[in-house]
Amino acid sequence: MPSRITDASVEAMLTREKALFLQRNPKSGTLADQSSKHWLRGVPMHWMVDWGTPFPLFIAKASGVDLTDADGNSYVDFCLGDTGAMFGHSPRALAETLRRASEDGFTTMLPSPDAPVVGELLAERFGLPFWQVTATASDANRSVLRWCRAITGRKKILIFNGCYHGAVDETFVSLANGRQIADPALIGEPRDLNELTKVVEFNDIAALEAALSPSDVACVLAEPVMTNIGMVLPDDGFLAALRAITRRTGTILVMDETHCMSSGPGGYSGASGLEPDAIVLGKPIAGGVPAAVYGFSDEIAQRIRAYLATRTPGHSGIGTTLSGSKLQLALMRTMLETYFTREAFAPLIELAKRLEKGIADVIIKYGAPWHVVRVGARVEFMCSPDRPRNGGEAARIIHQPVDMAIHHYLLNRGVVITPFHNMMLVCPATTKAHVESLIQGLDHCLAELV
Numbered sequence: 001m002p003s004r005i006t007d008a009s010v011e012a013m014l015t016r017e018k019a020l021f022l023q024r025n026p027k028s029g030t031l032a033d034q035s036s037k038h039w040l041r042g043v044p045m046h047w048m049v050d051w052g053t054p055f056p057l058f059i060a061k062a063s064g065v066d067l068t069d070a071d072g073n074s075y076v077d078f079c080l081g082d083t084g085a086m087f088g089h090s091p092r093a094l095a096e097t098l099r100r101a102s103e104d105g106f107t108t109m110l111p112s113p114d115a116p117v118v119g120e121l122l123a124e125r126f127g128l129p130f131w132q133v134t135a136t137a138s139d140a141n142r143s144v145l146r147w148c149r150a151i152t153g154r155k156k157i158l159i160f161n162g163c164y165h166g167a168v169d170e171t172f173v174s175l176a177n178g179r180q181i182a183d184p185a186l187i188g189e190p191r192d193l194n195e196l197t198k199v200v201e202f203n204d205i206a207a208l209e210a211a212l213s214p215s216d217v218a219c220v221l222a223e224p225v226m227t228n229i230g231m232v233l234p235d236d237g238f239l240a241a242l243r244a245i246t247r248r249t250g251t252i253l254v255m256d257e258t259h260c261m262s263s264g265p266g267g268y269s270g271a272s273g274l275e276p277d278a279i280v281l282g283k284p285i286a287g288g289v290p291a292a293v294y295g296f297s298d299e300i301a302q303r304i305r306a307y308l309a310t311r312t313p314g315h316s317g318i319g320t321t322l323s324g325s326k327l328q329l330a331l332m333r334t335m336l337e338t339y340f341t342r343e344a345f346a347p348l349i350e351l352a353k354r355l356e357k358g359i360a361d362v363i364i365k366y367g368a369p370w371h372v373v374r375v376g377a378r379v380e381f382m383c384s385p386d387r388p389r390n391g392g393e394a395a396r397i398i399h400q401p402v403d404m405a406i407h408h409y410l411l412n413r414g415v416v417i418t419p420f421h422n423m424m425l426v427c428p429a430t431t432k433a434h435v436e437s438l439i440q441g442l443d444h445c446l447a448e449l450v
């Protein structure tokens with residue numbers, strides 16, 4: 001019999017924890033006041049206030065999994081910059097490369113000797129032969145969409161309802177009561193994005209088949225596991241069906257592995273034997289310094305070459321000045337050599353399994369109507385008894401006040417998990433003791449809530 005978590009118990013916890021937050025963080029409060037004079041919403045990036053705390057914590061230092069805020073409070077970080085610091089903050093090998101790179105120049109508009117090595121490492125790890133560098137995963141996705149449209153001559157793309165692929169206009173389309181709508185929250189979008197995008201539910205093979213069968217879609221842009229609306233796992237056979245249908249309809253399959261890189265050194269695609277035509281890797285690929293890459297198959301490379309041979313000269317709309325820089329290549333080389341290896345991933349995955357099991361045990365202990373999922377080193381608990389099978393179902397579960405109460409409770413006890421949902425990452429600096437502290441924090445939190 002599941003326990004009940006009442007609105008009253010959630011509200012009481014949130015009220016008390018907000019008061020405690022104010023008490024613990026006077027210096028962050030002062031910094032927030034000062035920052036509000038010159039930063040939009042008081043922060044250098046407007047979503048930083050969306051954590052839901054009375055004001056943002058101001059972080060003075062981040063090293064490994066240790067965060068120290070302006071008031072001197074310490075935290076164990078399981079958010080890890082929402083994957084940007086998936087291998088820890090300032091991991092030693094990266095810090096050393098950065099120190100050396102600081103003597104050698106950052107950007108020259110020309111390749112560095114690291115280029116062939118990084119290309120080889122990417123090809124070897126992720127199984128695709130050709131690569132390009134961008135500054136962010138959003139940029140990489142935008143570039144891939146352009147190439148796909150150019151070489152197929154098709155205007156539309158297809159995405160899954162509830163996905164997130166960064167600041168990529170065409171992906172802000174969703175399903176509401178079975179109808180496709182452009183996201184009204186998107187700022188300053190003059191186009192009707194419905195003309196550029198088709199959207200279907202994840203795990204819905206029939207809908208996918210119907211949407212792709214006119215052969216008018218340039219590419220499917222997808223995460224192999226949806227990770228931005230809680231976590232939605234693919235049903236058995238769904239990704240294989242996606243691959244087969246895209247092949248049959250001449251649609252390019254792009255796997256955005258920016259978050260699913262937590263699966264192992266070749267991402268989820270590598271671990272599952274999926275053979276996408278293109279892959280996007282962002283966030284941790286240079287350890288949290290702005291860099292991303294996209295890779296593509298031999299066949300796509302040939303089509304790109306053929307397209308380029310007939311293209312009108314001029315600006316391509318692909319590529320920015322700081323992309324492919326000397327600094328990015330040096331850092332990516334270190335990350336790929338040091339952290340994107342089976343040996344580096346094995347202990348992370350073991351520890352993540354312990355976290356998953358510990359949370360599952362706490363859920364059972366209190367009969368909480370929750371569940372927990374894991375993708376490699378990434379763990380997420382969702383406050384519903386059943387796993388959502390698609391973005392529509394997941395949207396009805398996440399962003400509940402209970403998430404906010406849990407986040408405040410943990411923050412005030414020195415544990416950070418990812419805002420907006422309940423995601424936790426394990427990195428090389430995470431210890432068993434850190435994992436146990438999070439499990440214990442959740443245990444105590446649930447003891448109060450149920």
Ligand SMILES: Cc1ncc(COP(=O)(O)O)c(C=O)c1O
Nearest residue numbers: 136137138164165166256258259
């Ligand atoms: C799957 C996925 N792709 C792309 C992005 C965009 O990354 P960035 O904000 O670094 O451009 C995100 C960001 O959360 C993401 O989750």
